[in-house]
Amino acid sequence: MRFRLIPTDDAFFALFNDSAANVADCARRLRDLLSDPTDQALHEKVAACERRGDEIVHTILQRLNTTFVTPFDREDIHALAEELDDVVDDMLEVSHRMQITGITTALPELKEQADLLVQCAEETEQLLRRLESMKGVQQHLDAIDRLESEGDAVHRRILARLFGGEFDALEVLRWKDVIEAMEGALNTLEDISDVVESIVLKHA
Secondary structure, three states: OOOOOOOOOOHHHHHHHHHHHHHHHHHHHHHHHOOOOOOHHHHHHHHHHHHHHHHHHHHHHHHHHHOOOOOOOHHHHHHHHHHHHHHHHHHHHHHHHHHHHOOOOOOHHHHHHHHHHHHHHHHHHHHHHOOOOOOOOHHHHHHHHHHHHHHHHHHHHHHHHHHHHHOOHHHHHHHHHHHHHHHHHHHHHHHHHHHHHHHHHHOO
């Protein structure tokens, strides 16, 4: 262990843990919403997670601006905070698009995407809990990569169904907007894992 005259501010780890836990909660609430996309209270629960995410990330960035010695590179702290902010924004976007398009019943494939999103978010939560020690991260990195690949496969399958003649043009547009937003959330979770992997590699 290196000795420092000025200790690092390790509060960042707790804030990242809080943010990742909020991400996982947001994913679960979004999955719940698919059981009844017309339930306004369920939409509000997703929105509440997004607001909570904003608050945590704002605290992280404020702390970054006032901390002299950080536990790892400042640009990596900023990048990780931004990705954690982006992913709850992405999930809220799914909720918004369902409201705008007037979807009342979710496609089975959309529910598959949501299940994968929850699993990936929960792996992300576990990954962030290992950031301070930087040990035991590989299993979670591998799991997130696998889940995102499964999400890509579901995404391709949905698109094939949408453009296979089963739906009229308006229905295709409505579903495609929601499906692409869900795929975006899965991709952002993989971006978070990429940032963490880069941090760990720098400090290996």
